[in-house]
Amino acid sequence: MLIGYARVSTEDQNLDLQRDALGRAGCERTFEDRRSGAKADRPGLLAALDYARPGDSLVVWRLDRLSRSLSDLIALVRRMEGTGVGLRSLTEGIDTSTPNGRLTFHLFGALAEFERALTRERTGAGLAAAxxxxxxxxxxxxxxxxxxxxxxxxxxxxxxxxxxxxxLMGISKPTLYAYVAEAEARS
Known part of the structure; x- marks a missing residue:
């Protein structure tokens, strides 16, 4: 069975594009969330994973609809593989229920991790230079x-x-407490 999952980051964004794509892909049931992918609390995704049975595939429009973090995405796919549930991403053309799909997913993952490491390195070098x-x-x-x-x-x-x-000073309470802590650290 193909189970769809759609997510948008805010309430005012529209799920229609993802719903249409998941329907064309043959999803029999679709679960949805309207919250940031960075948040761990995604009830629609949890419901989709609870609903899925071995041999089913969770279908998403794009991988970034599942997670913003590569490590979270890889952990999620491993968890799904452990329960016998595959992952299909329509935009990237990935299907982890096939050997080629698993290879492609892990190559994407390795490349994304490499890119993140380069970004961290460049950011650190830029901060050090500044x-x-x-x-x-x-x-x-x-x-x-x-x-x-x-x-x-x-x-x-x-x-x-x-x-x-x-x-009186035009500041917030946390700012005041930070100023007090800064003064105490100096004395």
Whole structure:
């Protein structure tokens, strides 16, 4: 049996393209999610996997509909293989129920892992080069050092609530607590 799975990242996106493709592919039942692929909690995918029996195939329009992370995707396919469920990706033309499909899937996986490693390496080299030139990453402080010190003084005086200090300084509570921790680390 072919079981379809469709996912979009947000509520306002449309599943019609994926539904149509899965219907043309012959899926008898389709499960759906409307949430990011980076989130582990995908009830539609879990329901599809619970519904699938040995010999069935989970069909997706594209592999990125299953997962954003290669390691998560490979773990998911291994889990499916362990229960006798195959994977078909319509766009990439992959079918893990065949030897050629398994080979293609693992080659894609190896290439994607290689690309991620190169990206990490280039990013690290770029950050190191920027640090060597005196540049620091991260978000700029909202307040000047003097105003940060003043916020910490107001917090330590305990004359106002944390919320009042934050409204007065125009910062959030986590920012205030970060400034307090920074001041304590310096003293």
């Amino acid at each position: 640090r060597a030139r005196g540049r620091r990453g991260g978000r700029k402080h909202r307040l000047t050092p003097e105003r940060r010190a003043h916020a910490v003084e107001l917090y330590r005086a305990r004359d106002r609530t944390v919320g009042e200090v934050c409204r």
